[in-house]
Amino acid sequence: MGGTMNKRIYLTGFMGAGKTTVGHALASxxxxxxxxxxxxxxxxxxxxxxxxxxxxGEAYFxxxxxxxxxxxxxxxxxIMTGGGIVMREENACLLKxxxxxxxxxCDPEIxxxxxxxDPSRPVATGRTKEEIIALYKKRRPFYLxxxxxxxxxxxxxxxxxxxxxxxxxxTEAFGYTGACKDGGANVDK
Numbered sequence: 001m002g003g004t005m006n007k008r009i010y011l012t013g014f015m016g017a018g019k020t021t022v023g024h025a026l027a028s029x030x031x032x033x034x035x036x037x038x039x040x041x042x043x044x045x046x047x048x049x050x051x052x053x054x055x056x057g058e059a060y061f062x063x064x065x066x067x068x069x070x071x072x073x074x075x076x077x078x079i080m081t082g083g084g085i086v087m088r089e090e091n092a093c094l095l096k097x098x099x100x101x102x103x104x105x106c107d108p109e110i111x112x113x114x115x116x117x118d119p120s121r122p123v124a125t126g127r128t129k130e131e132i133i134a135l136y137k138k139r140r141p142f143y144l145x146x147x148x149x150x151x152x153x154x155x156x157x158x159x160x161x162x163x164x165x166x167x168x169x170x171t172e173a174f175g176y177t178g179a180c181k182d183g184g185a186n187v188d189k
Contacts, residue, residue, distance in 0.1 A: 008072070008079055008099030009169070012143050014136050015083040015121050016114035017104040018153050018161065023080035025162045033077030037068050037085070044068075049082070050120050058123075066091055073098040084123065086142040095146045102165055103147035107154040108136045 009026065011019040020036055027034035041064050042048050052061045065082055069091055072079050079099070085091045095101045112132050115124045124132055144150065149168055153161050 007076060009077070009165075010095050010099050010101045011078065011080045011104055012086055012095065012101055012146060013083065013104035013153075014106070014108075014111050014139060014143070015124055016111040016118075017083075017106045018158065019080040019083075019104055021158055022104060022153070022161050022165075023078045025158050026165055027078040029162055029166055030078070033075065034080070035072060035075055035077060036080045037065060037072065038080075038082050040068050040072075041065065048120060050125070053123075062088060066094075069094050084139070086146050087139065092142065092146045100148045100169060101146050102149045102151060102169075103143040104161070105140075105143070105150055105152050105154075108133045110154060111136060 011023050011026075013019050023036065024034045038049050041052070041061070045052055045064070047055065049061060052064070062084065065085055066088060069081070069085065073094065081095075086095070112129050115121045116127075116129065116132060118124065123135070127135070149165065151161060151164055156164075
């Protein structure tokens with residue numbers, strides 16, 4: 001599946017799952033653009049997500065995230081989403097409708113080790129390991145319900161993850177325009 005893509009691959013997953021790193025590597029392999037929704041929000045707001053949470057609140061950030069996801073439907077390439085994007089029904093519908101959604105799953109113990117003391121992760125800041133794992137378990141069904149493809153990233157290199165994604169996505173998946181409620185998968189499961 002080489003060449004320039006004309007549709008979207010959305011990467012979803014919990015904080016620390018590798019969406020940004022994998023997204024850039026996947027876009028490079030596919031010869032496509034890479035768009036990080038959190039960075040896009042940061043560019044527009046003039047402050048990182050952690051500062052937006054502190055100054056304007058999580059509800060504001062989530063509304064902005066939905067706005068950016070809607071705008072991303074006009075883009076092509078790999079789009080890396082924020083960890084909480086799947087928690088809004090409207091976002092889940094947009095993800096299902098506008099591209100192929102790949103859930104990067106990972107052992108929650110590893111996720112905690114990556115994010116627990118990272119001040120750029122406002123949802124994890126000040127939470128115990130148990131609280132972070134509980135949040136992961138709460139969100140996981142939402143990631144799964146949006147996913148056309150689930151990739152377990154535990155113990156895999158970025159190159160292995162990218163190869164698995166690119167090897168499993170069918171080219172015809174990029175012609176998918178199904179209704180958001182149908183759950184029709186367009187990839188090999």
